[in-house]
Amino acid sequence: xxxxxxxxxxxxxxxxxxxxxxxxxxxxxxxxxxxxxxxxxxxxxxxxxxxxxxxxxxxxxxxxxxxxxxxxxxxxxxxxxxxxxxxxxxxxxxxxxxxxxxxxxxxxxxxxxxxxxxxxxxxxxxxxxxxxxxxxxxxxxxxxxxxxxxxxxxxxxxxxxxxxxxxxxxxxxxxxxxxxxxxxxxxxxxxxxxxxxxxxxxxxxxxxxxxxxxxxxxxxxxxxxxxxxxxxxxxxxxxxxxxxxxxxxxxxxxxxxxxxxxxxxxxxxxxxxxxxxxxxxxxxxxxxxxxxxxxxxxxxxxxxxxxxxxxxxxxxxxxxxxxxxxxxxxxxxxxxxxxxxxxxxxxxxxxxxxxxxxxxxxxxxxxxxxxxxxxxxxxxxxxxxxxxxxxxxxxxxx
Amino acid sequence: xxxxxxxxxxxxxxxxxxxxxxxxxxxxxxxxxxxxxxxxxxxxxxxxxxxxxxxxxxxxxxxxxxxxxxxxxxxxxxxxxxxxxxxxxxxxxxxxxxxxxxxxxxxxxxxxxxxxxxxxxxx
Ligand code: FES
Numbered sequence: 201x202x203x204x205x206x207x208x209x210x211x212x213x214x215x216x217x218x219x220x221x222x223x224x225x226x227x228x229x230x231x232x233x234x235x236x237x238x239x240x241x242x243x244x245x246x247x248x249x250x251x252x253x254x255x256x257x258x259x260x261x262x263x264x265x266x267x268x269x270x271x272x273x274x275x276x277x278x279x280x281x282x283x284x285x286x287x288x289x290x291x292x293x294x295x296x297x298x299x300x301x302x303x304x305x306x307x308x309x310x311x312x313x314x315x316x317x318x319x320x321x322x323x324x325x326x327x328x329x330x331x332x333x334x335x336x337x338x339x340x341x342x343x344x345x346x347x348x349x350x351x352x353x354x355x356x357x358x359x360x361x362x363x364x365x366x367x368x369x370x371x372x373x374x375x376x377x378x379x380x381x382x383x384x385x386x387x388x389x390x391x392x393x394x395x396x397x398x399x400x401x402x403x404x405x406x407x408x409x410x411x412x413x414x415x416x417x418x419x420x421x422x423x424x425x426x427x428x429x430x431x432x433x434x435x436x437x438x439x440x441x442x443x444x445x446x447x448x449x450x451x452x453x454x455x456x457x458x459x460x461x462x463x464x465x466x467x468x469x470x471x472x473x474x475x476x477x478x479x480x481x482x483x484x485x486x487x488x489x490x491x492x493x494x495x496x497x498x499x500x501x502x503x504x505x506x507x508x509x510x511x512x513x514x515x516x517x518x519x520x521x522x523x524x525x526x527x528x529x530x531x532x533x534x535x536x537x538x539x540x541x542x543x544x545x546x547x548x549x550x551x552x553x554x555x556x557x558x559x560x561x562x563x564x565x566x567x568x569x570x571x572x573x574x575x576x577x578x579x580x581x582x583x584x585x586x587x588x589x590x591x592x593x594x595x596x597x598x
Numbered sequence: 599x600x601x602x603x604x605x606x607x608x609x610x611x612x613x614x615x616x617x618x619x620x621x622x623x624x625x626x627x628x629x630x631x632x633x634x635x636x637x638x639x640x641x642x643x644x645x646x647x648x649x650x651x652x653x654x655x656x657x658x659x660x661x662x663x664x665x666x667x668x669x670x671x672x673x674x675x676x677x678x679x680x681x682x683x684x685x686x687x688x689x690x691x692x693x694x695x696x697x698x699x700x701x702x703x704x705x706x707x708x709x710x711x712x713x714x715x716x717x718x719x720x721x
Contacts, residue, residue: 503633505656506608509600513609523631524656527696531631542632546654579614579660581625581636581652 203515204561208493208554209351209379210519214445215404221448222406225441233438234427243440250447254411257450258377258396259387266412266430267443271378272302273423274397274412275345277434278374279306281420282343282395283315286372290340296320296328296357297537299347303376304533307345316340325486326355326538330362337365343372348396349380352521352534352550353485354494356380363392372418378402378410382453383491384461394418400442404555405449409442456555464493464553467562471495471551474566478573484535484548493553498540501583502576504548510572516565521548543586600657601691607661612668617650622718624710628655628703635663637707639670641715646670646678651707658697662704665689675712681705 205213225246231239233247251262268274283293295307297319307317318336322328328346344366349356359375366373374395377386381396382403388396395418399410414420414433426435453460472495475481480500499507504520511518519525521532523546531545540548551565577583600608617623617638625636633655640648649667653660666686670678683701687693693701 501654503655503659506660509605509608509657522656524633524659529631529696529699546632579611579652580654581634582654 201515202564203517204557204565206516206518206551206553206557206561206565208557209402209550209552211401211407212404212554213556214406215449215452217452218405218445218448222441222445225444229440233440234429243438246444246447247438247440250443250450253447253451253454255413257386257454258381258398258413259389260413261416263431264388264413264416266414266434267438267446268410268412268434269408269439271376271397271399271402271410272300274399274410275300275302275376275378276306277412277420277423278376278395278397279303279310279343279345280423282372282374283310284421285419286342287315290338290342292316292318292338292340292342294318294320294333294336294341294344294346296322296346298322298326298350298352298355298534299345300351300376300378303345303347320346322355322537324539325489326350326353326484326534327486327489328357328362330358330365333362334365337369337371341369341371343374345374345376347379348375348377348386348391349384349491350485350534351379351552352532353496353538354490355485356384356489356491359391359393366394367392379491382449382457383493385457388413388415395420400446400449403449403453406442406445408439409446411446460555461492464555464557467557467559468493468495468553470559471553471562471565475569478570481573482544484538484540491552493557494550495552496548496550498535498544499547499549499573500544501547501580501586502573503546506576507547507549507572510575511568514568514572516568519550519552521550522546599694600661601693603689603691604658604661604693607664607690608657611651611660611664613648613650613664614652615650616652617648620650620711622711622713622715624707624712624714626703626707626710628659628699631655633659633700633703635659635703635707637663637667637704637711639708639711639715641675644674644676646673646675655703656697656700658693658700659703661690662686662693662701663707666704666708670708675715679709679712681708 233244381398396413504522505525535545620638651663686701
């Protein structure tokens with residue numbers, strides 16, 4: 201059966217050219233980059249070359265890039281590293297309610313360690329109002345960390361406006377750009393951020409390679425102590441093949457970004473237009489300010505996991521933020537934050553397109569999706585409306 | 599993550615739909631994630647002769663509904679009352695741990711349908 205991968209926000213396939221670039225570093229070029237003989241020097245050179253192209257993708261300087269093993273690590277590093285480096289100035293941090301778990305859970309950890317955290321609300325599209333950032337500031341504020349783009353609802357946040365506020369007050373601004381780098385232009389100068397997290401597997405690089413951008417001169421306390429790797433800011437023998445892969449993927453992403461964006465946007469729009477033709481299907485997140493390959497919906501009267509399974513049975517792979525589809529059986533906090541009631545959040549589905557998605561794929565999807573909706577609605581007691589639902593079972597908004 | 603049997607009952611659910619002339623109806627809401635299962639039974643001579651369901655929920659919940667409606671057909675009310683979440687899960691060759699509560703939903707909705715029948719009969 202042909203499979204159609206519409207879960208690019210989860211991860212992406214490795215680009216064949218990226219794999220090619222990586223292979224020698226699994227084989228003959230296995231040297232430790234700290235060694236002073238030939239294979240070591242070669243490995244060191246390869247890492248520095250990768251650092252250059254990784255930096256270029258976000259318009260940073262190579263020395264501003266610290267390689268990490270994941271976007272989650274970069275986010276942990278940014279929050280903890282900045283909090284601990286600046287705790288003598290103040291102990292207040294601002295994040296939004298729609299951050300990734302790696303930001304939210306780190307913020308919660310910092311709360312337990314004596315920091316105060318404000319969790320900013322978002323509007324019904326999932327967008328942060330920069331004025332709310334301003335209102336949340338206290339004398340103690342040291343760090344603002346706002347996600348650049350939401351993987352769940354595609355919303356692109358007004359980082360530029362928020363950075364103006366941060367600059368005015370002399371505060372440090374971090375953005376989790378895991379879902380945006382490689383999908384839209386991301387320029388650390390234009391955004392005005394001091395730190396930015398991103399990961400290679402979001403732009404056809406390997407898993408296990410990611411980076412934290414730290415503006416030149418920025419002080420950060422390491423998460424991992426040890427040797428002098430990454431300028432002493434992230435110890436541990438480098439994952440050379442993965443870093444080389446990230447560098448190559450960054451080079452390709454920079455070269456092809458516009459082409460990739462234009463292509464997926466046309467297909468994505470086609471998908472959204474068609475999906476909304478079915479009754480009681482609502483778009484979640486902003487209609488305009490969203491990632492170009494991102495489509496997310498709530499489908500009324502049916503549940504997300506059931507949709508995913510039936511779609512998968514038809515070869516289509518996608519994601520959901522419904523309670524039933526999550527291990528913890530909790531609806532996605534992002535959907536709750538944009539004001540979606542629990543029974544509607546149950547019908548969440550997310551489709552994210554990528555480089556290898558074709559027009560044919562989308563045509564097939566457009567044919568299949570409405571069939572699956574009507575099949576599940578045929579089973580649902582609410583196919584004709586939510587009568588009797590309120591009060592009985594959607595009281596569980598955790 | 600699901601057994602072949604769960605996938606079979608989920609993708610080809612048996613006994614789907616409303617039953618306008620049902621003798622007993624049981625609706626159970628899921629306190630964990632907010633889903634709903636509705637079971638209809640037809641009874642004659644203390645035996646369940648037919649059963650149908652409507653479910654708003656995950657793949658496991660739909661499979662459980664399909665399975666419970668299959669299992670009860672031909673059972674006496676007392677026999678049907680012995681169906682538990684464990685026996686339902688077992689009939690489906692097991693459910694993932696975080697999905698065990700979905701089988702609870704099936705057993706509870708069935709028991710409610712039987713109760714509803716008894717109340718309507720004045721028993
Ligand atoms: S009905 Fe929600 S997990 Fe099964």
